[in-house]
Amino acid sequence: MMDSINVDITHLKKGEVSLGTSIMAVTFKDGVILGADSRTTTGTYIANRVTDKLTQIQGKIWCCRSGSAADTQAVADIVKYHLDLYKATNGKEPTPHLAASIFQEICYNNKDNLSAGIICAGYDEKKGGEVYNIPIGGSLHKQDYIIAGSGSVFIYGYCKKNYKKDMTKDETVSFIKTSLSQAIRWDGSSGGVIRMIVLTKDGIERLIFYPEEYENA
Amino acid sequence: MTSIGTGYDLSNSVFSPDGRNFQVEYASKAVENAGTSIGIKCKDGIVLATEKIIASKLLAPGKNKKIQTIDRHVGVVYSGLIPDGRHFVNRGRDEAQSFKSLYKEPMGLEGLISRLGYFVQAYTCYNSVRPFGINAIVGGIDDSGSHLYMVEPSGVYWGYMGAATGKGRQAAKAELEKLDLPNISCKDAVKEAARIIHLVHEDNKDKDYELEISWISKEETNGIHKFVPNDLLEEAKKYAEEEAEGRNDSDSASGSDSDSDEDME
Numbered sequence: 249m250m251d252s253i254n255v256d257i258t259h260l261k262k263g264e265v266s267l268g269t270s271i272m273a274v275t276f277k278d279g280v281i282l283g284a285d286s287r288t289t290t291g292t293y294i295a296n297r298v299t300d301k302l303t304q305i306q307g308k309i310w311c312c313r314s315g316s317a318a319d320t321q322a323v324a325d326i327v328k329y330h331l332d333l334y335k336a337t338n339g340k341e342p343t344p345h346l347a348a349s350i351f352q353e354i355c356y357n358n359k360d361n362l363s364a365g366i367i368c369a370g371y372d373e374k375k376g377g378e379v380y381n382i383p384i385g386g387s388l389h390k391q392d393y394i395i396a397g398s399g400s401v402f403i404y405g406y407c408k409k410n411y412k413k414d415m416t417k418d419e420t421v422s423f424i425k426t427s428l429s430q431a432i433r434w435d436g437s438s439g440g441v442i443r444m445i446v447l448t449k450d451g452i453e454r455l456i457f458y459p460e461e462y463e464n465a
Numbered sequence: 466m467t468s469i470g471t472g473y474d475l476s477n478s479v480f481s482p483d484g485r486n487f488q489v490e491y492a493s494k495a496v497e498n499a500g501t502s503i504g505i506k507c508k509d510g511i512v513l514a515t516e517k518i519i520a521s522k523l524l525a526p527g528k529n530k531k532i533q534t535i536d537r538h539v540g541v542v543y544s545g546l547i548p549d550g551r552h553f554v555n556r557g558r559d560e561a562q563s564f565k566s567l568y569k570e571p572m573g574l575e576g577l578i579s580r581l582g583y584f585v586q587a588y589t590c591y592n593s594v595r596p597f598g599i600n601a602i603v604g605g606i607d608d609s610g611s612h613l614y615m616v617e618p619s620g621v622y623w624g625y626m627g628a629a630t631g632k633g634r635q636a637a638k639a640e641l642e643k644l645d646l647p648n649i650s651c652k653d654a655v656k657e658a659a660r661i662i663h664l665v666h667e668d669n670k671d672k673d674y675e676l677e678i679s680w681i682s683k684e685e686t687n688g689i690h691k692f693v694p695n696d697l698l699e700e701a702k703k704y705a706e707e708e709a710e711g712r713n714d715s716d717s718a719s720g721s722d723s724d725s726d727e728d729m730e
Contacts, residue, residue: 330567334568337576337579337580338575338576339573339575339576340573340575340609343570345569345570346568346569346570349567349568349570350567350568
């Protein structure tokens with residue numbers, strides 16, 4: 249049985265707070281947009297209906313967190329520390345790729361103790377918008393767009409059909425809104441509002457969409 | 466025993482009453498008599514060169530390289546105690562590798578040199594160790610361009626456009642100041658480096674030497690630290706010898722002038 253690497257992806261400790269989640273990040277013409285639902289559960293109980301699963305690591309480097317709330321908060325804090333240290337000792341701004349590499353290092357080295365699925369996304373002044381997926385187990389994948397979390401399984405087909413390269417900001421916001429609204433519609437552990445973060449050369453913009461709007465979108 | 470001294474030079478990490486650390490100063494003395502090494506910051510990269518004194522005729526030519534590589538994009542050359550230099554380079558390699566294993570990108574020069582500066586400085590603080598007997602010239606390319614630094618036995622480091630250390634440093638510095646730094650091309654800098662090393666070796670002519678030149682250039686080596694190709698090295702040596710002969714000719718020419726002056730008298 250122990251011949252192969254085996255990671256139990258479903259197990260949470262008794263009473264542990266889970267981000268049963270729908271999250272995504274999409275690169276577009278001017279940068280990248282991160283999106284997430286806002287539901288946090290303890291078993292069937294909704295512990296928080298307005299959670300913020302989009303976490304700032306450094307300037308225009310953000311992440312979407314899924315899995316255990318405690319684990320992903322701790323990992324994000326450690327990555328934040330590493331990037332601060334990098335900035336101080338090397339005298340330059342860290343890149344999204346660097347942040348993603350540190351997420352991978354931590355998630356891989358501690359794979360037996362963590363349940364954390366993270367999307368790391370950022371705006372690189374040289375390369376533009378970038379998204380990196382660090383799923384449970386600690387591998388690292390650079391993609392054009394990423395969907396993750398329990399709700400994502402319901403929208404693979406929809407996203408595959410509707411994603412286009414180099415969309416405008418408005419097209420991308422609407423793509424994320426309709427995708428996440430369907431994920432929330434079919435996934436019992438996703439819900440609440442849809443939060444987004446837009447990262448472009450012009451700066452950081454926060455968006456929020458309420459159920460009465462996105463359910464009819 | 467020539468003198469007993471004040472006793473303030475017997476231990477590392479002890480200041481003299483007027484605020485000096487003698488062990489660090491003695492380490493610099495070890496450097497002052499060693500073979501000359503230079504580094505040049507160019508338009509498109511870095512050139513390193515050293516005058517390697519041949520201690521024995523039995524040493525196989527080309528088999529005892531002195532210039533070393535810390536990482537693919539970082540080269541180092543030093544004057545002073547070779548084993549100390551080897552230890553320094555090993556630490557540099559460890560630093561560069563551990564950086565890469567965490568951040569998955571090559572280490573920047575500023576970060577690397579600050580770590581190496583800390584490392585060298587630590588050897589001036591403890592009784593169980595002695596300071597490094599080297600001046601190390603570290604050069605390389607990262608995503609913010611090319612960089613050239615020199616670390617001293619005290620652990621202090623400065624960024625340079627042209628760096629020189631070892632026995633011929635004064636003459637080498639005077640020659641480096643005449644170059645158009647950092648606008649010179651790497652190819653021209655290789656030739657100038659050969660000329661400078663050849664020139665400063667003249668005062669030490671009784672000993673044989675081997676010329677070693679390496680470079681790191683975006684255009685010439687794709688940002689990788691390499692020894693210069695043999696044909697370029699030979700071309701540079703030829704240029705160095707021609708320049709030296711030209712100098713000697715003009716010297717003897719002025720010499721004959723003064724002779725003729727004497728004849729006139």
